[in-house]
Amino acid sequence: LQILLLTAGFLVLVAVSAACVVFVNKAREDSGWVVHTVEVENQTNALLLEIRRAESAARGYLLTSGPEFLRDHEDAVAQILPDLDKLARMVGDDPVQRENIRKIRTAINTRLGQFVQEMQFVKQGEQDKATALVREAAAGDTNTTIGNVGTAMREEEARLLVLRTANADRSQTMASTVTLAGSGLVIALAGISIFLVRRESQARDAAESRLRDNNVNLEATVDERTADLREANEEIQRFAYIVSHDLRSPLVNIMGFTSELEELRDSIFQRIAALGHAVAAAAVPVVPVDAEPTLQGEDKQLSEDFTEALGFIKSSIAKMDRLISAILNLTREGKREFDPVRIDMRELIEAIVSTLAHQADEAKAEIRIAPLPDLVSDRLALEQIFSNIIDNAIKYLKPGVPGEIAIRGRTRLGFAVFEITDNGRGIDPKDHQRIFDLFRRAGTQDKPGQGIGLAHVRALVRRLGGTMSVSSELNQGSTFTITLPVHWNANNRNADS
């Protein structure tokens, strides 16, 4: 619409300018015509004046025969025809005036003829004839005709003057009217334009303030959701903490009384053995009594079953205790506050690698560290993350194949991306999610482990505001990718407590 208005304004301006030029030209032309009319009138007067002058000089010559009158008369006569021609040229465009010119030319020619005759008579000394001719001429209609036509011409020109003056006035009025109207239109368009611009800017201000409100709302909503999530997370941690604690209490009892049972079993079976021996001794007195009472037959079988059952109970309790401890450790890690410091990643990884040097030697693994970006983050958490991943890489190499483990890093958009690549046994893609679950493991179960490491690592990476993923094929080695913010601060995600 703005463009439309501007275009319209521009067009109006062009039109007004063109009209102005046209009308100014017209006015100039009209003025020209007015001037022309005045000139024609002057010329007519001049012509008539010359005729009069010729006539009066002729009369003077007739009376006095003075040569100065003759000269004057000849001058005037000589002037008449050029004046007439000039006048004829000037009024060539006007049919009325052309007719008048034709009439006056005839009359003048007649009169000039009379002048010639008069002069002839005077020169020949026939004054009477000349006087008579003058009288005749004065009485005749030639002079009258000249006078009349001259008057008619003047009147015609006067009429034209009035007409042309009116025309000129109209043209000028038109020009100024058009200019005024155009200016008015342009001003109106400008007014509309300004109005529209103001309305638009008001609309934009309104939209902006709405946007700002929305942003504030959005932030509030995000904060709210974050708080909710944090609360839920804390609740889960409290829950895990309480549950694992409360599970531990009965476990102490189960373990304790199982051990008591074990001791009881020893006493019971000793007594059974003693009784058995007593019976046997009663039957066969020659058996030496100093030997240790040992169980025989069914009794021995019973004792072994007893021991086996207790063994299963105790190993299960031990396993349950380990699991509970793992959960407790995880919740404890979840509660630990992070302390962000500047960390030289290469130094940190090298320290981890040197603590794992023994295992790496045993597995014939070579560990290469590429240049790594430095971070501001929690040192302990990073140590746990990378030592778990590198430890896994060494632990799950292909037996008999020299290990190659590479650690690379780069930064991207405020995040540091670390890649730990190995040529080990790899992970089946269907297990890629599973390996990050607590107490879940994948592949051949030939190495000791609880299925805690990667769950713990991922929890830590998340708390540090990062993500981690794995890409791997069975027998093709694995690449673990860890993305962490270069600059961790307490406002990042999961900054709880």
Add this chain to the structure above:
Amino acid sequence: MTTPVTIVMIEDDEGHARLIERNIRRSGVNNEIMPFTDGTSAVNYLLGKDGSGLAHKGHALLILLDLNLPDMSGIEILRQVKENKYLKSTPVVVLTTTDDSQEIKRCYELGCNVYITKPVNYESFAHAIRQLGLFFSVIQVPPAAS
């Protein structure tokens, strides 16, 4: 123990209480053991009917305290004991499943004398309790008095 020290055992789990008592006896400690399974009755006993702790003036007490009690936190009992002018010099042994370092620190700050985590492994548990029994047999417990 030479003085007739009474061991006040505040433990909600009767199995634990039994195991603790057994192992203390095995270490040769024959003092009277007063078992309580909840915090309220224990506090009532310790502070007496008037809540001043005056009832135990002149008696030597030793408190074995579990932190996870059904009705109140063991820490609250510890605080009340250590704030009481008659009981404040009574040795308190915290014996609990919690091994959280914050919790341990808090107990020592409140004036607990020994903090022992109950190991699930029974050998360790029994060993710890027997050590504690030996410890009981050598420490001097002052009578509750101002």
